[in-house]
Amino acid sequence: MHGWYQVAFERDVMAELTPARIGGRSIVLVRADGALRAFDAVCPHRGAHLAYGGRLADGAIVCPFHGYAIRLGSDRLGSLCVPEYAVLTVAGMVFVRRSAAHDNGWAAYVTALARDHHVVNGFEMSVRAPMQTVIENAFDQRHFHAVHGVRTDDFSVHAHEHGALVVESTFHVPSGDPRGGAEAFVSAAYRAFVVSPGLVSVELRGATPYTVITGATETAPGECVVRLTLAFPRAGSPSPPPARLYEPLLAHSRRGLDEDRIIWEHLSTPSAPRWMPADEPSLAFFAFCDAHRDD
Ligand code: FES
Ligand SMILES: [Fe+2]
Numbered sequence: 001m002h003g004w005y006q007v008a009f010e011r012d013v014m015a016e017l018t019p020a021r022i023g024g025r026s027i028v029l030v031r032a033d034g035a036l037r038a039f040d041a042v043c044p045h046r047g048a049h050l051a052y053g054g055r056l057a058d059g060a061i062v063c064p065f066h067g068y069a070i071r072l073g074s075d076r077l078g079s080l081c082v083p084e085y086a087v088l089t090v091a092g093m094v095f096v097r098r099s100a101a102h103d104n105g106w107a108a109y110v111t112a113l114a115r116d117h118h119v120v121n122g123f124e125m126s127v128r129a130p131m132q133t134v135i136e137n138a139f140d141q142r143h144f145h146a147v148h149g150v151r152t153d154d155f156s157v158h159a160h161e162h163g164a165l166v167v168e169s170t171f172h173v174p175s176g177d178p179r180g181g182a183e184a185f186v187s188a189a190y191r192a193f194v195v196s197p198g199l200v201s202v203e204l205r206g207a208t209p210y211t212v213i214t215g216a217t218e219t220a221p222g223e224c225v226v227r228l229t230l231a232f233p234r235a236g237s238p239s240p241p242p243a244r245l246y247e248p249l250l251a252h253s254r255r256g257l258d259e260d261r262i263i264w265e266h267l268s269t270p271s272a273p274r275w276m277p278a279d280e281p282s283l284a285f286f287a288f289c290d291a292h293r294d295d
Pocket of ligand 1: 044063066068
Protein backbone atom coordinates (compact mmCIF):
# COMPACT_ATOMS: atom_id res chain seq x y z
CA MET A 1 0.00 0.00 0.00
CA HIS A 2 1.24 3.48 -0.87
CA GLY A 3 1.21 6.35 1.59
CA TRP A 4 2.57 7.36 5.01
CA TYR A 5 2.60 4.87 7.91
CA GLN A 6 3.70 5.33 11.50
CA VAL A 7 6.44 2.78 12.13
CA ALA A 8 7.42 3.79 15.68
CA PHE A 9 7.41 6.35 18.43
CA GLU A 10 10.74 8.17 18.32
CA ARG A 11 11.38 7.22 21.98
CA ASP A 12 11.71 3.57 20.79
CA VAL A 13 14.25 4.34 18.06
CA MET A 14 17.36 5.24 20.03
CA ALA A 15 19.71 2.56 18.66
CA GLU A 16 21.90 3.11 15.60
CA LEU A 17 19.85 0.54 13.65
CA THR A 18 16.22 -0.35 14.42
CA PRO A 19 14.05 -2.83 12.47
CA ALA A 20 10.62 -1.67 11.32
CA ARG A 21 7.95 -3.12 9.11
CA ILE A 22 5.21 -1.96 6.76
CA GLY A 23 3.29 -4.97 5.49
CA GLY A 24 5.66 -7.31 3.68
CA ARG A 25 8.38 -4.65 3.53
CA SER A 26 11.33 -4.94 5.96
CA ILE A 27 12.80 -1.58 6.87
CA VAL A 28 15.87 -0.49 8.79
CA LEU A 29 15.77 2.87 10.58
CA VAL A 30 19.22 4.42 10.74
CA ARG A 31 20.08 7.02 13.37
CA ALA A 32 23.21 8.95 12.43
CA ASP A 33 24.31 12.54 13.02
CA GLY A 34 21.09 13.23 14.93
CA ALA A 35 18.87 12.39 11.97
CA LEU A 36 16.67 9.40 11.29
CA ARG A 37 16.59 7.78 7.85
CA ALA A 38 14.84 4.67 6.54
CA PHE A 39 16.09 2.08 4.06
CA ASP A 40 15.02 -1.25 2.70
CA ALA A 41 16.43 -3.75 5.20
CA VAL A 42 16.99 -6.69 2.86
CA CYS A 43 20.63 -7.22 1.93
CA PRO A 44 20.89 -7.38 -1.88
CA HIS A 45 23.57 -10.09 -1.61
CA ARG A 46 21.48 -12.91 -0.17
CA GLY A 47 18.70 -11.34 1.82
CA ALA A 48 19.89 -10.93 5.42
CA HIS A 49 17.96 -8.36 7.48
CA LEU A 50 20.45 -5.55 7.99
CA ALA A 51 18.94 -4.36 11.31
CA TYR A 52 19.55 -7.71 13.05
CA GLY A 53 23.27 -7.77 13.74
CA GLY A 54 24.37 -5.18 11.17
CA ARG A 55 26.45 -2.15 12.13
CA LEU A 56 27.16 1.27 10.68
CA ALA A 57 30.65 1.90 9.32
CA ASP A 58 31.74 4.71 6.99
CA GLY A 59 28.17 5.58 6.03
CA ALA A 60 27.29 1.99 5.06
CA ILE A 61 25.79 -0.95 6.93
CA VAL A 62 28.08 -3.93 7.35
CA CYS A 63 25.78 -6.89 6.70
CA PRO A 64 25.70 -9.42 9.56
CA PHE A 65 25.69 -12.44 7.21
CA HIS A 66 28.81 -12.16 4.98
CA GLY A 67 30.23 -8.79 6.04
CA TYR A 68 29.84 -6.83 2.80
CA ALA A 69 29.39 -3.08 3.17
CA ILE A 70 25.91 -2.22 1.95
CA ARG A 71 25.69 1.37 0.76
CA LEU A 72 22.74 3.48 1.84
CA GLY A 73 20.43 4.78 -0.83
CA SER A 74 22.84 5.02 -3.72
CA ASP A 75 22.20 3.05 -6.85
CA ARG A 76 25.65 3.18 -8.33
CA LEU A 77 26.08 0.39 -10.80
CA GLY A 78 27.75 -2.64 -9.37
CA SER A 79 27.68 -1.59 -5.71
CA LEU A 80 25.59 -3.37 -3.12
CA CYS A 81 23.04 -0.84 -1.91
CA VAL A 82 19.54 -0.48 -0.46
CA PRO A 83 16.91 2.08 -1.53
CA GLU A 84 15.86 4.89 0.81
CA TYR A 85 12.33 5.78 1.94
CA ALA A 86 11.07 9.22 2.91
CA VAL A 87 10.91 9.67 6.71
CA LEU A 88 9.02 12.23 8.74
CA THR A 89 9.92 12.55 12.42
CA VAL A 90 7.43 14.94 14.00
CA ALA A 91 6.44 15.43 17.63
CA GLY A 92 7.81 12.06 18.72
CA MET A 93 6.21 10.07 15.89
CA VAL A 94 8.17 8.38 13.09
CA PHE A 95 6.41 8.03 9.74
CA VAL A 96 7.74 6.29 6.64
CA ARG A 97 6.31 6.71 3.16
CA ARG A 98 6.18 3.57 1.07
CA SER A 99 6.70 5.34 -2.27
CA ALA A 100 7.19 8.77 -3.78
CA ALA A 101 3.47 9.07 -4.46
CA HIS A 102 0.60 9.78 -2.06
CA ASP A 103 1.88 12.28 0.47
CA ASN A 104 -1.79 13.37 0.50
CA GLY A 105 -0.93 16.55 2.42
CA TRP A 106 0.31 14.67 5.53
CA ALA A 107 3.76 16.30 5.86
CA ALA A 108 2.24 19.79 5.89
CA TYR A 109 -0.69 18.75 8.12
CA VAL A 110 1.32 17.05 10.84
CA THR A 111 4.06 19.71 10.82
CA ALA A 112 1.44 22.44 11.38
CA LEU A 113 -0.24 20.30 14.04
CA ALA A 114 3.05 19.93 15.93
CA ARG A 115 3.60 23.69 15.75
CA ASP A 116 0.14 24.62 17.05
CA HIS A 117 -0.40 21.81 19.58
CA HIS A 118 1.07 20.17 22.65
CA VAL A 119 1.57 16.57 21.60
CA VAL A 120 1.36 13.58 23.95
CA ASN A 121 2.61 10.28 22.53
CA GLY A 122 0.33 7.60 23.94
CA PHE A 123 0.54 3.85 23.56
CA GLU A 124 0.96 0.93 21.15
CA MET A 125 -1.42 -1.99 20.79
CA SER A 126 -1.12 -5.14 18.64
CA VAL A 127 -4.33 -6.04 16.85
CA ARG A 128 -5.09 -9.26 14.93
CA ALA A 129 -6.95 -7.47 12.14
CA PRO A 130 -5.96 -5.70 8.92
CA MET A 131 -4.92 -2.06 9.36
CA GLN A 132 -7.77 -0.95 7.06
CA THR A 133 -10.28 -2.41 9.51
CA VAL A 134 -8.87 -0.15 12.23
CA ILE A 135 -8.88 3.02 10.14
CA GLU A 136 -12.29 2.30 8.61
CA ASN A 137 -13.68 2.78 12.12
CA ALA A 138 -13.50 6.56 11.53
CA PHE A 139 -16.08 6.14 8.71
CA ASP A 140 -18.31 3.55 10.32
CA GLN A 141 -21.19 5.72 11.44
CA ARG A 142 -23.40 3.06 13.06
CA HIS A 143 -20.70 1.39 15.11
CA PHE A 144 -20.15 4.54 17.20
CA HIS A 145 -23.51 4.04 18.90
CA ALA A 146 -23.62 0.25 18.85
CA VAL A 147 -20.08 -0.27 20.17
CA HIS A 148 -19.26 2.94 22.04
CA GLY A 149 -22.65 4.38 23.02
CA VAL A 150 -22.00 7.63 21.14
CA ARG A 151 -24.75 9.10 18.97
CA THR A 152 -23.73 10.89 15.80
CA ASP A 153 -25.27 13.01 13.09
CA ASP A 154 -25.02 11.70 9.53
CA PHE A 155 -21.48 11.43 8.19
CA SER A 156 -20.37 13.40 5.16
CA VAL A 157 -17.27 12.41 3.21
CA HIS A 158 -15.27 14.46 0.75
CA ALA A 159 -11.87 14.32 -0.91
CA HIS A 160 -9.39 16.91 0.37
CA GLU A 161 -7.57 18.95 -2.26
CA HIS A 162 -4.22 17.23 -1.54
CA GLY A 163 -5.58 13.68 -1.79
CA ALA A 164 -6.67 12.91 1.78
CA LEU A 165 -10.20 11.75 2.56
CA VAL A 166 -12.18 13.83 5.06
CA VAL A 167 -15.25 12.70 7.01
CA GLU A 168 -17.26 15.11 9.14
CA SER A 169 -20.12 14.85 11.62
CA THR A 170 -21.20 15.91 15.10
CA PHE A 171 -20.92 13.53 18.06
CA HIS A 172 -23.31 13.53 20.99
CA VAL A 173 -21.55 11.94 23.94
CA PRO A 174 -23.37 11.04 27.17
CA SER A 175 -22.21 13.73 29.60
CA GLY A 176 -21.86 11.32 32.49
CA ASP A 177 -23.24 14.05 34.73
CA PRO A 178 -25.99 12.49 36.90
CA ARG A 179 -27.52 15.93 37.51
CA GLY A 180 -28.26 16.13 33.79
CA GLY A 181 -30.46 13.03 33.87
CA ALA A 182 -30.33 10.08 31.46
CA GLU A 183 -30.70 12.26 28.36
CA ALA A 184 -27.77 14.64 28.99
CA PHE A 185 -25.30 14.84 26.10
CA VAL A 186 -22.38 17.04 25.18
CA SER A 187 -21.83 17.72 21.50
CA ALA A 188 -18.50 17.86 19.68
CA ALA A 189 -17.71 18.56 16.05
CA TYR A 190 -15.96 15.53 14.52
CA ARG A 191 -13.58 15.69 11.58
CA ALA A 192 -11.36 12.79 10.49
CA PHE A 193 -8.48 13.44 8.09
CA VAL A 194 -7.42 10.15 6.52
CA VAL A 195 -4.12 10.18 4.63
CA SER A 196 -3.41 6.53 3.97
CA PRO A 197 -5.04 3.11 4.51
CA GLY A 198 -3.23 3.13 7.87
CA LEU A 199 -3.23 6.70 9.16
CA VAL A 200 -5.95 9.04 10.42
CA SER A 201 -6.10 12.23 12.44
CA VAL A 202 -9.41 12.77 14.25
CA GLU A 203 -10.21 16.29 15.43
CA LEU A 204 -12.83 16.56 18.18
CA ARG A 205 -14.04 20.06 18.95
CA GLY A 206 -16.05 19.82 22.16
CA ALA A 207 -15.57 21.49 25.54
CA THR A 208 -11.96 20.24 25.55
CA PRO A 209 -10.83 20.35 21.91
CA TYR A 210 -8.22 17.76 21.03
CA THR A 211 -6.92 15.64 18.18
CA VAL A 212 -6.21 11.90 18.10
CA ILE A 213 -3.67 10.57 15.63
CA THR A 214 -4.08 6.85 15.05
CA GLY A 215 -1.50 4.97 13.03
CA ALA A 216 -2.34 1.36 12.18
CA THR A 217 0.58 -0.27 10.40
CA GLU A 218 0.46 -3.77 8.96
CA THR A 219 3.08 -6.08 10.46
CA ALA A 220 1.94 -9.38 8.89
CA PRO A 221 -1.09 -10.33 6.77
CA GLY A 222 -4.16 -9.66 8.93
CA GLU A 223 -2.17 -8.11 11.78
CA CYS A 224 -1.19 -4.57 12.67
CA VAL A 225 0.22 -2.38 15.40
CA VAL A 226 -1.90 0.59 16.43
CA ARG A 227 -0.15 3.69 17.82
CA LEU A 228 -2.13 6.48 19.38
CA THR A 229 -1.11 10.09 20.02
CA LEU A 230 -3.06 13.05 21.44
CA ALA A 231 -2.64 16.73 20.56
CA PHE A 232 -4.05 19.74 22.44
CA PRO A 233 -4.25 23.24 20.90
CA ARG A 234 -1.58 25.59 22.29
CA ALA A 235 -4.00 28.51 21.96
CA GLY A 236 -4.91 29.70 25.44
CA SER A 237 -2.65 27.13 27.07
CA PRO A 238 1.06 27.98 26.92
CA SER A 239 2.12 25.04 29.10
CA PRO A 240 1.84 21.35 28.19
CA PRO A 241 -1.36 19.63 29.35
CA PRO A 242 -1.23 18.13 32.84
CA ALA A 243 -1.41 14.35 33.24
CA ARG A 244 -4.85 14.72 34.85
CA LEU A 245 -6.12 15.98 31.47
CA TYR A 246 -4.48 13.53 29.08
CA GLU A 247 -4.35 10.36 31.16
CA PRO A 248 -8.15 9.92 31.29
CA LEU A 249 -8.31 10.61 27.54
CA LEU A 250 -5.64 7.99 26.84
CA ALA A 251 -7.47 5.51 29.08
CA HIS A 252 -10.72 6.36 27.27
CA SER A 253 -9.05 5.81 23.88
CA ARG A 254 -7.62 2.49 25.00
CA ARG A 255 -11.03 1.39 26.28
CA GLY A 256 -12.59 2.38 22.95
CA LEU A 257 -9.98 0.39 21.01
CA ASP A 258 -10.54 -2.62 23.27
CA GLU A 259 -14.28 -2.42 22.58
CA ASP A 260 -13.56 -2.35 18.82
CA ARG A 261 -10.88 -5.04 19.01
CA ILE A 262 -13.30 -7.70 20.24
CA ILE A 263 -15.31 -7.14 17.05
CA TRP A 264 -12.33 -6.73 14.70
CA GLU A 265 -10.53 -9.88 15.83
CA HIS A 266 -13.62 -12.03 15.27
CA LEU A 267 -14.76 -10.60 11.94
CA SER A 268 -15.42 -12.93 9.03
CA THR A 269 -15.83 -10.64 6.08
CA PRO A 270 -18.59 -12.15 3.91
CA SER A 271 -17.77 -12.51 0.22
CA ALA A 272 -20.81 -10.39 -0.59
CA PRO A 273 -21.62 -8.09 2.34
CA ARG A 274 -25.18 -6.72 2.42
CA TRP A 275 -24.21 -3.05 2.30
CA MET A 276 -26.69 -0.59 3.84
CA PRO A 277 -27.10 3.13 3.05
CA ALA A 278 -25.23 4.07 6.27
CA ASP A 279 -22.19 2.14 4.93
CA GLU A 280 -21.58 4.71 2.17
CA PRO A 281 -18.73 6.46 4.07
CA SER A 282 -16.99 3.09 4.61
CA LEU A 283 -17.31 2.28 0.90
CA ALA A 284 -15.66 5.63 0.10
CA PHE A 285 -12.77 4.59 2.36
CA PHE A 286 -12.43 1.21 0.63
CA ALA A 287 -12.25 2.98 -2.75
CA PHE A 288 -9.55 5.24 -1.27
CA CYS A 289 -7.61 2.13 -0.16
CA ASP A 290 -7.94 0.59 -3.64
CA ALA A 291 -6.35 3.74 -5.09
CA HIS A 292 -3.34 3.19 -2.77
CA ARG A 293 -2.73 -0.42 -3.77
CA ASP A 294 0.68 -1.10 -5.26
CA ASP A 295 0.17 -4.65 -6.46
S1 FES B 1 23.47 -11.56 2.83
FE1 FES B 1 24.33 -9.67 3.25
S2 FES B 1 26.41 -9.90 2.81
FE2 FES B 1 25.52 -11.77 2.29
FE1 LIG C 1 -14.58 2.38 17.28
